[in-house]
Amino acid sequence: MSNIRDVARLAGVSVATVSRALSNPEKVSDESLEKVHNAIAQVGYRPNMLARNFRSARAYAVVVLVPDIANPFYSLFIRALEDRAQQKGYAVLLGDTRGTPEREMDYIRRVETRLADGIVQLRPSSEKSQNNIPPDIPCVNACGCEYTTGPAIRIDNRAAAKTMVNYLLSLGHKRIGVISGLKDNPHAIDRLEGYKEALAEAGIPFEKDLIAEGDFTMWSGLNAAFQFCNMKVRPTAIFSMNDEMAIGAMQTLKNQGIRIPEDMSVTGFDDIAYSKYSDPSLTTISQPAEEMGKMAMDMLLKVIEGEPLSQRECVLPTEFIIRKSTGPGPGKK
């Protein structure tokens, strides 16, 4: 492999000039710059960027901490984040944490030891649980909730859930089951608040038995739905806190001979690609995953560069999408 001395020799300039041409081209005359670039192309020189990073104390890499890359919402987000990162000359280090604090710490240490410059956190985290990440580490929380501190991007989970439950109420449903995420998940907490608010405003008392706990996987939705099938008075609608659990739940309902939406309406959250292709297609809330990914990268770069943020928190709009999994309830039939 050719080295910097080969380039200098061919260009007829000093090694220091080649070095400056690579790191501070504005300090080199146009004439020398052209000679250096031609020589680099001719000898096929590949500068050692690890050395540049060492000198600039910048890794040109960010870590994205994701609870589960196999969740399609996260993969869409990461695709957009990576796109923007590449435009800005940054690499994306994938930190699939499986929700364990130890794996998170391992990645946080990479930033502490300068192997990455900052973190995009995708674990929904509240004030208490975010404290894993030391305050001197540049970080953006991109799956924020109402109590997220620090630079954050989020949707209004409570309002979106309330919109969905209001829609079910308007269809004449009064007994609405919930398939929730794990009870201490900040998104599940916010979305449950929205459900309770909608019921309260409609004068319908909250019933604890109508909440079934899942963990955002299809399999957990499939299991949670049995709780509703086995009730003496079944709910006529299910508000699932994500699409995957809704897709799992629909399989249980169909296996039990419960027609969707004639006997029971089902709604999701996220608008993953499959929700258009489920049978019936799923009424859901669309999160702007790609917009969130781009915005998270831009915000993190500002934090890394020490630039002031115009907003500490961005709340992005969601879209309410009506498909075929919802229909009139007992009050409207």
Added chain:
Amino acid sequence: MSNIRDVARLAGVSVATVSRALSNPEKVSDESLEKVHNAIAQVGYRPNMLARNFRSARAYAVVVLVPDIANPFYSLFIRALEDRAQQKGYAVLLGDTRGTPEREMDYIRRVETRLADGIVQLRPSSEKSQNNIPPDIPCVNACGCEYTTGPAIRIDNRAAAKTMVNYLLSLGHKRIGVISGLKDNPHAIDRLEGYKEALAEAGIPFEKDLIAEGDFTMWSGLNAAFQFCNMKVRPTAIFSMNDEMAIGAMQTLKNQGIRIPEDMSVTGFDDIAYSKYSDPSLTTISQPAEEMGKMAMDMLLKVIEGEPLSQRECVLPTEFIIRKSTGPGPGKK
């Protein structure tokens, strides 16, 4: 932030000893090592690993080039690869290339300029198309096909496709439509070979009209299926080259009033999570995505370390999974 001198002072050793304790601990006495470790813990010293990497000329990072992270087969693979990488002290740089050579080159350059140590290539590539990656770059192709050169991990796409088509033939189907990937995709080529071989052995002539081209997305499967619906003599089974196109195709068939599997059987490839939850659930070929991810990382580390490989190519077994989207054809009804 504390530095290496603070550690040396507190430990009562020289800066050189602290440095050796971090980079070559075997050269330091146990007694000094203990003093250094205690001092590091006490002052909260965080070594600059970028400096270590610079000295060792190793980035402790690998690039994974993936055509589309939103494809669930790839995300499962990457999750397993990242898991193994973390165990080995390596980071995974995500290179979502969207199939464009320019984006691939950008990541290859990261290895050339020492920001990463090697590449796991997930784009199915043949002898001709792999040449993007210079031969001196450590690389493992983990979505290989029959003509992949260099270290590779793959399944036997031809044999798996043949197994599936033989199964449809055994059910009494004689007119079997194919939803293919893009015609120049190496996996699509191998799988089509398997289809042709099965037909030939059963004495059924190959018909070009029975091949509809997709691009492995659900949307393309939805569109491709119209070709079969509009035929004067419809096929009685569809062999789709992945699950997502099969899921898209099933929506078209159902919308056209074609019952699955009574009027038409449908099969997929990959066994993504959704194929269990589609209606009907999908008969498919399971690829060992997680095993492939782990193996790719192990193989790449050997290439990076310059260790000899026991095999240049690993062909992993697939699993044939019969679900409810397939049933008897005209010959068996």
